[in-house]
Amino acid sequence: MTAFKIFKTTGENDLFRPVSPEEYDPFEAADDDSSTATVQLDDRQTRQEMDGFGASFTDAAAYLMNQKLTEEQLEEVMTRLFHPVKGIGLSVLRNPMGASDYARTVYSYNDLPDQHTDPELSGFSIAHDEQDIIPLTRKALALNPELKLFASPWSAPGWMKTSGSMITGQLKPEWYPAYAEYFVKYIQSYAAHGLQIYAITPQNEALYEPGHYPGMLMPAEAQADFIQNHLKPAFVRSSLHTKILCYDHNWDRPDYPLTVLEQAGEAVDGVAWHWYGGSAEAQSTVYEAFAGKEVHFTEGSGGEWIPPFEQAFSNVMRTGIQILRNYSKSLVLWNMALDEQNGPTVPGFGESTCRGIVQINQQTGELAYTLDYYALAHFSTVIRPKAVYIDSISSDTSLLSAAFRNTDGSTGLVLFNDTQESRDVKIKLRDQEMLSLHMEPKCAMSILMKPE
Template identity: 70%
Template sequence: MQELTIYESLGERELFIKKSPQELTPADIGVEAVRVVLDETRTFQEMDGFGASFTDSAAFLMNQILNEEQQAEVMQRLFDPNEGIGLSVVRNPMGASDYAREMYSYDDLPQGETDPALNRFSIAHDEQDIIPLLRQAVKWNPELKLMASPWSAPGWMKTSGSMIGGELKREYYEAYAEYFVRYIQAYAENGLQIYAVTPQNEPLFVPGHYPGMLMLPEVQSEFIKDFLKPAFRRNGISTKILCYDHNWDKPEYPLTVLNQAEEEVDGVAWHWYGGQASAQSEVSRAFPAKEVHFTEGSGGEWIPAFEPAFSNVFRTGIEILRNHSKSFVLWNMALDENNGPVVPGFGRSTCRGIVTVNQQTRELTYTLDYYALAHFSKIIRPKAVRIHSDSSVDHIRSVAFKNTDDSIAVVLFNDGEGVENVSLRLRGEAELSFSMAPKSAISIKAAF
């Protein structure tokens, strides 16, 4: 080995600390070590990267509440691969989500009016905060990939006549496909390429107090196959189409869509609010040519204490990657001291952002999600290929990648209740031995 780069987290007061090999806790002599072995001949998915979302709320906080110096600091720490953690995927709502200051789409009309030709389509709302921040992010990291998902079609396209509730009216399938085309084209005019879209965020969940829209799998299949993909082809759009965009507990949904619209779908997007990450592999085995993406997972007060929350991001993140995902994207890039702003009528929010921007004091703080993402994103870079890793005990969780510069990146998490000696075989005879405290994490990049 020519060089080792190591980051370690030992608890709330020691998060993502850069260390030399000599600064790691040495293994206890005479105590058997857990062996972690890598196999570079067994390869899996290529990574797009790690990230979060510039919701309306997050973009407002970062663009309007922070001063210029704070904004420059946080953008660098989020997106710069050298001085920051190099986030490389952003997945944004198309219009309002639950984390927005108002209800809005890109074609809002007075009650009773319709606009099937989309004459009043406009992304002016995004031009205030979201687009300026995305442009900055791309400057910090030119490899950044942008994904987009609507929480709802414009209200006039729906059976409810509102962005809340209802389904897409069949007579507006064509207009809704054109809505995606206009969005992608408008962002391109602002110098931003949309890498992938999903037809609907969480299509099986219809909230009663913020934007949402029921889209059953048969409807999604028809919409993609007969309307969305043809509209992309007509307009020379290469943006990928990912189906589903919901929890692990309903793998039958993406399986239905892929069975009915396989040629028009590029992959499946997943969330973590139900089920197990193994669902990703279940669908991938049935359709191995289709990409796997993890597009939303939020931490929050339902796991309030530091250790359980930090551990959850780690164990789940490792499982997401071990189950073939090309991306690992958390939720809000920023929230305020009250876990907001949220749409009117939402009630109390319990979600946690990657950073917290206090609207009263204007203080900027980095949450445990930032440091957990850092362990992955800092060393596993875009186009890295996952390689096989195997641990001799289940509670030493591992995931490993080979970067394009031939370096090896390994993330380890001790999910046990006791201290463990670990012996990591990197390449050939190169081996690293150290001790891991319970619920601690280590990220190692080895250059040869």
């Protein structure tokens, strides 16, 4: 016998709801006909092991959650986000190291007046993070002990850069050693709070040099040099085992991580990707060129550039499945929380169009869960940490699927009907019929199958 737990989203008024046994047939599949699609699972064909799903405690998100919610609201939202039973069990946080575009001020962990330098980093401090980000991260870890922490800087301290500012510019080569120690101090400072940093990237979106928020151009050759000759040796000297992921930018430039891996491969653990350009197949292209290097998806934001609800929700489901089918061990969206104006953002940022996982209205205090929360739920509740990807083949290319075998022996399957027509679907595991079900147009379903 197999026990089934199924969740379904058919639209804005039918979000991630449990499906009753009356709505599916766990034994006999529907009669074979042209309108029935089949999803064939094969747990003998395996690939990557999952770290999990999540988002980011940016300065903006952490401020809103920690300072603008009541104690009861904060307890509710943290439980719903991170608890593996009472919530959706998010297990990855990818936090900015210093200010990003979603911060109330521009700051690093070693800010100095103009024309000053600090080669020994004697002024290094994570005091900023101790107010909101670290308390929330510790609470998330308490709710989900399998939580993994990733960290990425948007910029080095301004005094290390050609621009003299955290906005625009590149890292000066003479400060490569000091910047490597900056990472070491960050990791050690978080460890002192009981927080182990699992992985870092040397630079967020290394090919983009924004003129209105922190950023830093870092060409591929410079990143390879920094990682191989400075960052990795600094980690070794300090006995740090934090993973180093390169690139941390869009799918449309696979030449960048290919260059870094070619030049500094032994010092690099994997590649981090974003979804703002190109397609997820780039992940496989690089993975197949450097087998054994991990694949991570570290940032993708929903926003007003895609109309809600159906198109935006469909985009997260469709793209999320493709990310997993292309070797990724993680799926991380962007801000954990934003306000009713899609902020706060750094001064001078202008209008924000990004969407958080939750929305916290600063005027009314209202807490709301966005479509991204429910899309993440479809993945994180049935695909748990350390789950192993298994093969899933659909007879219909518009019926998208991703399947994993969890450590408890259960199978997690995420389906998305990417058409405007209803479909009858039957699920098979190694040619054995498991269940049949009905999917409305643009319907998402998450299925947990566990032998009893």
